[in-house]
Amino acid sequence: MGASATLLFAVPHAALSQPWPVLGGHLLSALAGVICAQTLGDTALAAGCTVGAAIAAMLVFRCIHPPGGATALTAVLGGSAIHDLGFHYIIMPVLVNTLALLLLAMFINFFFPWRRYPAAFNRPASPPSAPSSCTPGEPTHEEVIAALRSLDSFVDVTEEDLLRLLALLRPAPDVSTTGSS
Structure with a gap:
């Protein structure tokens, strides 16, 4: 989420920083990560496959958001605390944190007329x-x-x-x- 925050607050008008790429990129990547973590036995194989699957999903759904790769990897490499969440990982922490970050970006950037977020507001x-x-x-x-x-x-x-x-x-x-x- 740190890389997403950097994009949302440093370059709020970039296409990669808009709500659909941020939300879709994280959710699709989380889904790819959970599926790969649960179905592939080898961690190295799952890590490689999950990033490839996350990128492919973001391309198909036109929501490229590079920090999504880290979201996918976290589902594979995050250890038992993350693995135990299973598909709930997509909802909490990913969906909840992504929505909170988007709302915070809208609120903070609202006070700067030249930086309104999302770009459609500017x-x-x-x-x-x-x-x-x-x-x-x-x-x-x-x-x-x-x-x-x-x-x-x-x-x-x-x-x-x-x-x-x-x-x-x-x-x-x-x-x-x-x-x-």
């Missing part, structure tokens, strides 16, 4: 308008989504941030030619 007063499909040379919503998916890798940027970046990169209108003579 919208600028007047966001740039999304590119229109009728403006030549600018991507449509579908083109942006297709381009992000075609990269075949995880890109730590939201569509809104990418569109905002594109809007900022547009050349400003030349005021010297638009003024009256």
